[in-house]
Amino acid sequence: MLDTLVIPLLKIVVLLNAILISVTFMVLMERKVIAWAQSRLGPMRVGPYGVLQAIVDPIKLILKEDITPVKADKMLFSLAPILSLVPALVAFAVVPFGGDELFYVADINVGLLFFLSVTSIGVYGIILAGWASNSKYPLLASLRASAQLISYEIAVTMTLVSVILTSGTLSMVGIVEAQLADGVWYGFIQPVAFVLVMIGALAETNRVPFDLPEAETELTGGFHTEYSGMRFSLFFLAEYANIIVISAVTALLFFGGWLRPFPNVEALAFLDIIPGWIWLFGKIFLFLYLFMWIRATLPRYRYDQLMRIGWKLLIPIALANIVVTGIVKVLV
Amino acid sequence: MAEALAFYTLSILILGLGVAVITTPKTVHSVVFLVLNFLCVAALYVVLQAEFLAVIQILVYAGGIVVLYLFVVMLVNLKRQPEEHQDPRRLAKVGLVLSGAVLVELAAIVVYSYGREPSSVSAPSPAFPVQGNIEELGWLLYTDYLIPFEVASVLLLVAMVGAIILARREL
Numbered sequence: 001m002l003d004t005l006v007i008p009l010l011k012i013v014v015l016l017n018a019i020l021i022s023v024t025f026m027v028l029m030e031r032k033v034i035a036w037a038q039s040r041l042g043p044m045r046v047g048p049y050g051v052l053q054a055i056v057d058p059i060k061l062i063l064k065e066d067i068t069p070v071k072a073d074k075m076l077f078s079l080a081p082i083l084s085l086v087p088a089l090v091a092f093a094v095v096p097f098g099g100d101e102l103f104y105v106a107d108i109n110v111g112l113l114f115f116l117s118v119t120s121i122g123v124y125g126i127i128l129a130g131w132a133s134n135s136k137y138p139l140l141a142s143l144r145a146s147a148q149l150i151s152y153e154i155a156v157t158m159t160l161v162s163v164i165l166t167s168g169t170l171s172m173v174g175i176v177e178a179q180l181a182d183g184v185w186y187g188f189i190q191p192v193a194f195v196l197v198m199i200g201a202l203a204e205t206n207r208v209p210f211d212l213p214e215a216e217t218e219l220t221g222g223f224h225t226e227y228s229g230m231r232f233s234l235f236f237l238a239e240y241a242n243i244i245v246i247s248a249v250t251a252l253l254f255f256g257g258w259l260r261p262f263p264n265v266e267a268l269a270f271l272d273i274i275p276g277w278i279w280l281f282g283k284i285f286l287f288l289y290l291f292m293w294i295r296a297t298l299p300r301y302r303y304d305q306l307m308r309i310g311w312k313l314l315i316p317i318a319l320a321n322i323v324v325t326g327i328v329k330v331l332v
Numbered sequence: 333m334a335e336a337l338a339f340y341t342l343s344i345l346i347l348g349l350g351v352a353v354i355t356t357p358k359t360v361h362s363v364v365f366l367v368l369n370f371l372c373v374a375a376l377y378v379v380l381q382a383e384f385l386a387v388i389q390i391l392v393y394a395g396g397i398v399v400l401y402l403f404v405v406m407l408v409n410l411k412r413q414p415e416e417h418q419d420p421r422r423l424a425k426v427g428l429v430l431s432g433a434v435l436v437e438l439a440a441i442v443v444y445s446y447g448r449e450p451s452s453v454s455a456p457s458p459a460f461p462v463q464g465n466i467e468e469l470g471w472l473l474y475t476d477y478l479i480p481f482e483v484a485s486v487l488l489l490v491a492m493v494g495a496i497i498l499a500r501r502e503l
Contacts, residue, residue: 073358073360075361076360076361076364079364108383109383109464109465109466110383110384110387110465110466113384113387113388113391114387116391117387117388117390117391117394117395118390120390120391120394120395120396120399121367121371121390121394121395123395123399124364124367124399124402127399127402127403127406128360128364128402131360131402131406139406142406143403143406143407146399146402146403147403149399150396150399150400153395153396157391170466
């Protein structure tokens, strides 16, 4: 009873709260990073250097009036934000924050596939939000979004096949342990896969330069134009939770998860003083910063460029990568 | 006990959602019910300890194919109510024959499997050189079921080539 129910539930409660709190501070961090990139100060009013902005913003969003358009499809309009947030949170179930059983909710033997399948459910939130609003621009945005998310999902899934071939397992803990056994982070033996997954991650989370579903200059906002108050912020919670989970998975697959740098070099063993979960958090933080850095740097792609990158560039390279990985695996 | 409870709850959900799919007037709503139905089927696979099948069910059907359904349903004009058929029961006879055939088939399967020894269902699994759910599945696919597996992939390839030719008449 204690082991099968109480402890996993406690872990889930801690994890969910940690995610939600880190999302609010991530929004602040993003505003600060972009401000610094543009030689501005960013939020400065609330608290020292605007730190308390992260607490004030959610309160404002909760207190705001929640409007449902008269002509909207009531059921799907309320369902859509939930459908986009829940998969993002569920995906954390298979993310291990350390090798010990204390640090993960579940280590199933199809962990990576579970992550892919659960995140693929999140697209319904965006599509249904656009359709249920019964409004032109959200519908256009959600059509764009569905095409984009499906295309890049194929590319990412195919890319991850080569990582699975390298590690020989689908379990998240297993993949990190395989990196320990091989003595090298897979980012070094699968650099192509890493770059493809990073591009795919940007597209899957609707981030710049692939943020066409929320291109405000063309679509007056995007698929969430008709949403307000807390429902609107649920979409943003989902987007940021997705960014965190995909950063965590990239760190686990390519950057050794909770392993220290160069896990095979004995001379660096003193680095083991730092616990594994801090290494992982540091790596996740670096990826989060990378996402923000890219947002501050790159312009948005056109829709046809987006599709061309997905289908004519990423997918062929991913396929070639699988073949090369297979040949190397057979020969070595 | 817990397994039986989960099985019956999920069965009721699956049947109920299936009925909802074909009775809901709005097409988009029925697609949403279809997604929920597929998710419940995936949960049923988990109860049967077929995690790989469950995850593939979500990835391929719920996450891929139904998204395309929704894509198409949203593109066609659904504001217009479908015209009433002249005779709503014009296909009743065909439907009766078809559903009767399915019923007979299901009954035959139940009768056939009822008489068999339970031991033949859960036969001792052959000795695998690999460990784990997915590994054993992969081993079987590439040894005993290699030809069905390859034929299935050729079938998918044919469907894909056909779709491309239909979409682009002049190549």
